[in-house]
Amino acid sequence: xxxYLRENITALEGYIPGEQPRNGAAIKLNTNENPYPPSPRxxxxxxxxxxxxxxxxxxxxxxxxxxxxASAYGVAPENVLAGxxxxxxxSILVRCFVGPGDRVAYPVPTYTLYDTLIAIQQGEKxxxxxxxxxxxxxxxxxxxxAVTFVCNPNSPSGTLVGRAELERLARSVAGxxxxxxxxxxFAEGEGVSALPLIRDFANLVVLRSFSKSFSxxxxxxxxxxxxxxxxxxxxxxxxxxxxxxxxxxxxxxALQDRAWMARNVARIQQSRKxxxxxxxxxxxxxxxxxxxxxxxxxxxxxxxWLYEALRRRGxxxxxxxxxGLQDSFRISVGTPREVSVLLREIRAIEKEAKDGAxxxxxxxxxxx
Amino acid sequence: xxxYLRENITALEGYIPGEQPRNGAAIKLNTNENPYPPSPRxxxxxxxxxxxxxxxxxxxxxxxxxxxxASAYGVAPENVLAGxxxxxxxSILVRCFVGPGDRVAYPVPTYTLYDTLIAIQQGEKxxxxxxxxxxxxxxxxxxxxAVTFVCNPNSPSGTLVGRAELERLARSVAGxxxxxxxxxxFAEGEGVSALPLIRDFANLVVLRSFSKSFSxxxxxxxxxxxxxxxxxxxxxxxxxxxxxxxxxxxxxxALQDRAWMARNVARIQQSRKxxxxxxxxxxxxxxxxxxxxxxxxxxxxxxxWLYEALRRRGxxxxxxxxxGLQDSFRISVGTPREVSVLLREIRAIEKEAKDGAxxxxxxxxxxx
Numbered sequence: 001x002x003x004y005l006r007e008n009i010t011a012l013e014g015y016i017p018g019e020q021p022r023n024g025a026a027i028k029l030n031t032n033e034n035p036y037p038p039s040p041r042x043x044x045x046x047x048x049x050x051x052x053x054x055x056x057x058x059x060x061x062x063x064x065x066x067x068x069x070a071s072a073y074g075v076a077p078e079n080v081l082a083g084x085x086x087x088x089x090x091s092i093l094v095r096c097f098v099g100p101g102d103r104v105a106y107p108v109p110t111y112t113l114y115d116t117l118i119a120i121q122q123g124e125k126x127x128x129x130x131x132x133x134x135x136x137x138x139x140x141x142x143x144x145x146a147v148t149f150v151c152n153p154n155s156p157s158g159t160l161v162g163r164a165e166l167e168r169l170a171r172s173v174a175g176x177x178x179x180x181x182x183x184x185x186f187a188e189g190e191g192v193s194a195l196p197l198i199r200d201f202a203n204l205v206v207l208r209s210f211s212k213s214f215s216x217x218x219x220x221x222x223x224x225x226x227x228x229x230x231x232x233x234x235x236x237x238x239x240x241x242x243x244x245x246x247x248x249x250x251x252x253x254a255l256q257d258r259a260w261m262a263r264n265v266a267r268i269q270q271s272r273k274x275x276x277x278x279x280x281x282x283x284x285x286x287x288x289x290x291x292x293x294x295x296x297x298x299x300x301x302x303x304x305w306l307y308e309a310l311r312r313r314g315x316x317x318x319x320x321x322x323x324g325l326q327d328s329f330r331i332s333v334g335t336p337r338e339v340s341v342l343l344r345e346i347r348a349i350e351k352e353a354k355d356g357a358x359x360x361x362x363x364x365x366x367x368x
Numbered sequence: 369x370x371x372y373l374r375e376n377i378t379a380l381e382g383y384i385p386g387e388q389p390r391n392g393a394a395i396k397l398n399t400n401e402n403p404y405p406p407s408p409r410x411x412x413x414x415x416x417x418x419x420x421x422x423x424x425x426x427x428x429x430x431x432x433x434x435x436x437x438a439s440a441y442g443v444a445p446e447n448v449l450a451g452x453x454x455x456x457x458x459s460i461l462v463r464c465f466v467g468p469g470d471r472v473a474y475p476v477p478t479y480t481l482y483d484t485l486i487a488i489q490q491g492e493k494x495x496x497x498x499x500x501x502x503x504x505x506x507x508x509x510x511x512x513x514a515v516t517f518v519c520n521p522n523s524p525s526g527t528l529v530g531r532a533e534l535e536r537l538a539r540s541v542a543g544x545x546x547x548x549x550x551x552x553x554f555a556e557g558e559g560v561s562a563l564p565l566i567r568d569f570a571n572l573v574v575l576r577s578f579s580k581s582f583s584x585x586x587x588x589x590x591x592x593x594x595x596x597x598x599x600x601x602x603x604x605x606x607x608x609x610x611x612x613x614x615x616x617x618x619x620x621x622a623l624q625d626r627a628w629m630a631r632n633v634a635r636i637q638q639s640r641k642x643x644x645x646x647x648x649x650x651x652x653x654x655x656x657x658x659x660x661x662x663x664x665x666x667x668x669x670x671x672x673w674l675y676e677a678l679r680r681r682g683x684x685x686x687x688x689x690x691x692g693l694q695d696s697f698r699i700s701v702g703t704p705r706e707v708s709v710l711l712r713e714i715r716a717i718e719k720e721a722k723d724g725a726x727x728x729x730x731x732x733x734x735x736x
Contacts, residue, residue: 014604037420052405236382
């Protein structure tokens, strides 16, 4: 143990990201990456930018990206901040708005990085359980918090809270409301994003990510949208050159080919339907997902054995070994082939377990 | 003004990076970039990595880079942390070791980002003036601080503190000593880096950057070297995927072609000598630089007019409009051609100013 660390850092467990196998052989449905590659325009722009100018610092404020994003999303450049992934933007937000002892409220289960960031900043987390159908707990509206987080669509549930609820929340919270829309492009229907509300609410921040819908998890690009005064505050806290030259170029090219993104989103929505239907048929409770993953539950059964059996067969899904989630998986929506291999292997594993159980006239060896 | 921001953030001015012109036409000697491009191996590796795998997250801990860096610098991978530029590593360090009210000491003038990071964290900065020859002030050894920073070689002075002093400092400070070696590759002689001392001091952190000697400012890559316990603490605070795939690949390729870096360093050392000699001849006091820039002073004269005149001629140098630095420039060492254009233009500007002054029988219009 390092005696020089602050106590809250020593006590911190740290956020544990999903497994990233280095050989790439596995069917990887554990960290919500897009199964389809980024736009060819992105790759073309990257190849062009791989030149001697890599010796020069990037634009400090990512102004070219801010201008494009402003135009794409119908806001002003002053309403946009680019980050090294939306993780960096979350970290900047907590440092801007949360001092030691300040309250930060959010419904759970959700993205556990919020816990980590608050602990680093010595804030006080106030977590409230989602209702069983993953609608917002009424108490959330009444919290006196410096920051309120809503991940929407939520992870790991995939469920979506409507814009009217978010509008009511923005109006009723004491501090900042952060709507983390990393997965919003996968939601169906019009008017699901809270982004247009930044005009009306000086306390609203909407986060977007290029990791999922734009297939650019490898390049770490996120955007924050908010009133100019919030963005100006966040700029003081961000590192001077937080986005590198190549990520900047890739983000601009991706934004200029949103048709490519939309086509992949449509394919994923289609696979999501099939996956949801098949898992439901296999006895899982599947929450209505508006994201590029589904949460599949078998209420009361610990699914760790099944997660591990899939892993041995080269299929990674996300298993959260935490109270209330041990009976669930979060499964990223892969290609149709990946989805069908996953379903086939779950069936095979369960058949083996059942056969073993029948043979031993009792519980299967893996079934806890 | 945003009423939701923490007071310390509202009060913060924010670090102002040097100008990054977008057209690239200027002779740019203001932000210490390397005038030579990165290794062809870096560009080759980048082109190869610009593929469909950009859809996947990068290695969370940059393990491939840590392994290479460990081998290159003679430490264990557990002693290495990779960052999105050494700026991110500085920010992580402050969040790990500095709580509200904790003291952070460093000699000034130096990298002003330290001020910003401490203010964000509500730490208390304790700045001590360097001695006139830029050796360490004796009082620095006696500070009871959570963190002590030494930028070595220092910016803007370019001067170097010896390893013996740093060893003494590591032994005498109460908390962590951070030696920021962004420019160390440009120093001459053996045994100038504090890096080997991390074996002996559990409170020492040495930072390196790929922005200067490796010509990769555009890709944001830094490394921290320290005892395993410090690195483990820093890992909890860093973002999960802080280094993107392409920067990771570039860093690995650069480390595998250190001969390319060393060749460019030798060219810059040669130009540095010529620049120092010429500026001295022109009446500037030039501090003995071990970095890829020189600090040129005309004691007591405000040089803003000259900075602005150079800027009008398309030459950017760094002028710090701060007390004690207004009689100085920081000039990055460019190519021999850039150095000679700079010198020619300074001569031309000064001649014009002198002629103007002679004509008006008084002080030149620009000379304040």
